[in-house]
Amino acid sequence: MLQQTQVDRVIPRYVQFLERFPNIETLAAAPRADxxxxxxxxxxxARAVRLAEFGREVQERFVRIPQETEALRSLPGVGPYTAAAIRVFAFELDDVAMDTNLRRVTHRLKFGIEYPPLASARTIDETARALLPRGNAHDFNSALMDLGATICTARAPKCLVCPLRDACAAAPISASVLDARKRRMRVAPPARFRSTTRFARGRIVDRLRALPPGAGISLLDLQRALDADVDAALLERVPALLSDLEADGIVQRRGEAYALSE
DNA sequence: AAGGCGGGGAT
DNA sequence: ATCCCAGCCTT
Known part of the structure; x- marks a missing residue:
């Protein structure tokens, strides 16, 4: 849930999720659509689909969630960050969970303002590892993430109250300078969000989610339901979007009707 | 290496 | 309005 989604918004969903799927066995046994x-x-x-598969594969191949990086990485939805996060926060092992916060904090601390990037991802990772105190990975990762989320923020960092200010290669960062350097790097202006396929996909899945379990909806009814939210140009592309969603394992076609994939 | 994938809070 | 978020997978 925390992959590219803010902590404050995850917490209530996470609590609800654990009520419905309290353990890996329940998750493994649950229909994907649930x-x-x-x-x-x-x-x-797609993260939900991967999590459902994660549950099944853990039970099938490992019984319990494994601790080794290689084994974790072999599971669906588990990349470099998530594998390290499980090791650090669930198993208290020494590792670096390099998320967007640690990346930004490490860059600023050791190399300066991150626009333009002054170090490769590999170098950033090695730099953070060199700072990791043995036996305290949980605190280390947690502290730097929180620092990145509250003080060393992407937009307007609060260097004046930062405990690492004196040791930081970037401090003090002026918000306007940060903005200017970032703008200088920008290439093409992004499309209006409501006219993106991404938006339409989200509306489609949400409509299918609202269906009674087991029920489906025809293409025509689906387009009718989306008419108020989605541009006409995008409405024509709903069939193609449904195919994509089907390929992603989110949607299932049943004759003329569409539903969430079981 | 680059592009796709969501939704909502913060500024 | 725009930015950004505890990334991952496919091409």
Whole structure:
């Protein structure tokens, strides 16, 4: 849930999710569509599909969630960050969970303002590892993430109250300078969000999620339901979007009707 | 290496 | 209005 989604918005969903799926056995036994339904409001619905698969594969291949990086990485939805996060926060092992916060904090601390980038991802990672205190990875990761989320923020960092100010290569950062450097790097202006396929996909899945379990909806009815929210140009592309969603394992076609994939 | 994938809070 | 978020997977 925390992959590209802010902590404050995850917490209530996470609590609800654990009520419905309190352990890996329950998750493994649950229909995929149940997991996708429980995911409402979180976005990036493919993560729900991967989590459902994660549950099944853990039970099938490992019984319990493994601790080794290689084994974790072999599971669906588990990349470099998530594998390290499980090791650090669930198992108290020494590792670096390099998320967007740690990346930004480390860059600023050791190399200066991150626009333009002054170090490769690999170098950033090695730099953070060199700072990791043995036996205190949980505190280390937690502290730097919180620092990044509250003080060393992406937009307007609060260097004046930062405990690392004196040791920081970037401090004090002026918000306007940060903005200017960032703008200088920008290439093409992004499209209006409501006219993106991304928006339409989200509306489609949300409509299917609202269906009674087991029920489906025809293409025509679906387009009718989306008419108020989605541009006409995008409405024509709903069939293609449904195919994409089907390929992603989110949607299932049943004859002329569409539903969440079981 | 680049592009796709959501939704909502913060500024 | 725009930015950004405890990334991952596919091409």
């Amino acid at each position: 997991v996708v339904r429980a995911w409402r409001g979180l976005g990036y619905n």
